[in-house]
Amino acid sequence: MSENATYRTAGAGSRDVAVLGGGSFGTAMAKVLGENGHTVHFWMRDEQQAEDIRLHRINKRYMPGITLEGDIQPTTDLADAVRKAEVVLVAIPSKAFRAVIRENSQVFRDGQIVVSLTKGIEEHGFKLMSEILQEEIPRCRTGVLSGPNLAAEIVNRELTATVIAAKDPDVRRAIQELLGCEYFRVYANVDVYGVELAGALKNIYAIVAGLANALEMGENAKAMLITRGLAEMSRFAVSLGANPMTFMGLAGVGDLIATCTSNKSRNFRVGYAVGKGKKLDEAAQELGQVAEGIYTLKLVREKSEAIGIYMPLVRGLYEILYEGASINAVINSLMMAVQNSDVEFILPRTISQ
Numbered sequence: 434m435s436e437n438a439t440y441r442t443a444g445a446g447s448r449d450v451a452v453l454g455g456g457s458f459g460t461a462m463a464k465v466l467g468e469n470g471h472t473v474h475f476w477m478r479d480e481q482q483a484e485d486i487r488l489h490r491i492n493k494r495y496m497p498g499i500t501l502e503g504d505i506q507p508t509t510d511l512a513d514a515v516r517k518a519e520v521v522l523v524a525i526p527s528k529a530f531r532a533v534i535r536e537n538s539q540v541f542r543d544g545q546i547v548v549s550l551t552k553g554i555e556e557h558g559f560k561l562m563s564e565i566l567q568e569e570i571p572r573c574r575t576g577v578l579s580g581p582n583l584a585a586e587i588v589n590r591e592l593t594a595t596v597i598a599a600k601d602p603d604v605r606r607a608i609q610e611l612l613g614c615e616y617f618r619v620y621a622n623v624d625v626y627g628v629e630l631a632g633a634l635k636n637i638y639a640i641v642a643g644l645a646n647a648l649e650m651g652e653n654a655k656a657m658l659i660t661r662g663l664a665e666m667s668r669f670a671v672s673l674g675a676n677p678m679t680f681m682g683l684a685g686v687g688d689l690i691a692t693c694t695s696n697k698s699r700n701f702r703v704g705y706a707v708g709k710g711k712k713l714d715e716a717a718q719e720l721g722q723v724a725e726g727i728y729t730l731k732l733v734r735e736k737s738e739a740i741g742i743y744m745p746l747v748r749g750l751y752e753i754l755y756e757g758a759s760i761n762a763v764i765n766s767l768m769m770a771v772q773n774s775d776v777e778f779i780l781p782r783t784i785s786q
């Protein structure tokens with residue numbers, strides 16, 4: 434899309450929306466909403482950052498060079514932002530998600546629409562963000578936004594599609610109307626658990642893909658890793674109750690392609706740095722932004738072992754990142770493993786072939 438293209442609100446007129454979280458993705462969604470003619474109460478915890486955005490219309494730390502247009506009002510007063518908003522979008526990293534919502538749970542209203550944009554899993558209890566919303570603010574109507582949504586592309590108005598997953602049709606419709614525009618399409622799904630889990634799981638395979646790229650693996654190898662990643666993540670998610678067809682959609686295969694093939698993905702970049710010999714801590718430190726896959730990997734490895742789901746890529750990546758295994762040794766062991774069926778929803782993985 435050209436910089437000079439005109440933008441219009443996709444549906445109803447101007448609405449008040451709160452975006453919680455002043456990082457890359459919060460900024461990207463605030464920008465879409467602002468351009469769509471909505472009033473954005475953009476909450477962040479750092480007053481200096483809020484003041485800077487107020488004055489210069491640029492989030493210097495997370496989106497340098499990107500001007501925020503429209504009625505975007507940076508604030509450090511979360512209660513005020515939520516009270517003024519009809520709809521709340523939450524883009525806070527999974528590690529801080531519950532604490533922020535719990536601390537402010539009283540300010541959310543009955544029936545208020547609250548949607549998670551976060552692609553991660555809570556450390557204790559393996560809770561997804563929509564489950565945290567239901568526990569902390571059960572009187573709200575909740576949903577999840579996920580899909581191939583690299584923030585760095587959205588802020589440049591590059592064509593993008595996303596998925597709003599919610600049981601309540603009003604939530605789905607509201608988000609489609611608020612965010613949809615010439616460069617941003619919003620598809621709908623009712624499989625909240627599948628869409629949300631897909632978004633969290635793909636971060637693991639983006640790290641694997643970054644590693645493969647650092648090792649200059651060929652296209653066959655990269656395609657194998659992405660496709661076997663898809664098999665592994667859908668096997669795991671389906672065992673927990675997700676719909677396997679969700680993984681054929683934007684939130685599954687779509688997001689996997691975007692993040693496993695682009696160094697705009699922070700998870701991919703962490704994998705790439707480790708593949709080039711950096712220690713995990715060093716790679717994460719240099720990134721300076723969240724790479725949820727680092728934490729998701731630990732939780733998924735633990736959970737898959739507890740429930741007996743075969744996830745060789747998760748196990749291999751865990752050994753590399755957390756147990757100091759050599760990358761070559763892990764690759765050799767993966768290549769020597771039993772050769773299973775391709776699509777196990779057609780030919781079961783474990784029967785004799």
Ligand SMILES: NC(=O)C1=CN([C@@H]2O[C@H](COP(=O)(O)OP(=O)(O)OC[C@H]3O[C@@H](n4cnc5c(N)ncnc54)[C@H](O)[C@@H]3O)[C@@H](O)[C@H]2O)C=CC1
Binds near residue numbers: 525
């Ligand atoms: N950046 C992207 O392309 C996309 C990111 N996401 C997801 O969005 C979520 C947020 O990620 P980004 O904005 O990209 O991360 P980021 O690393 O760019 O920014 C994180 C933001 O969270 C804030 N934060 C951290 N701890 C906090 C706390 N305790 N209280 C309040 N604010 C806190 C930081 O100050 C920062 O503003 C992640 O779960 C990510 O997976 C989803 C789709 C795309």
Ligand SMILES: O=C(CO)COP(=O)(O)O
Binds near residue numbers: 584
């Ligand atoms: O989820 C994302 C794009 O869909 C962003 O991925 P990263 O967090 O790896 O940058």
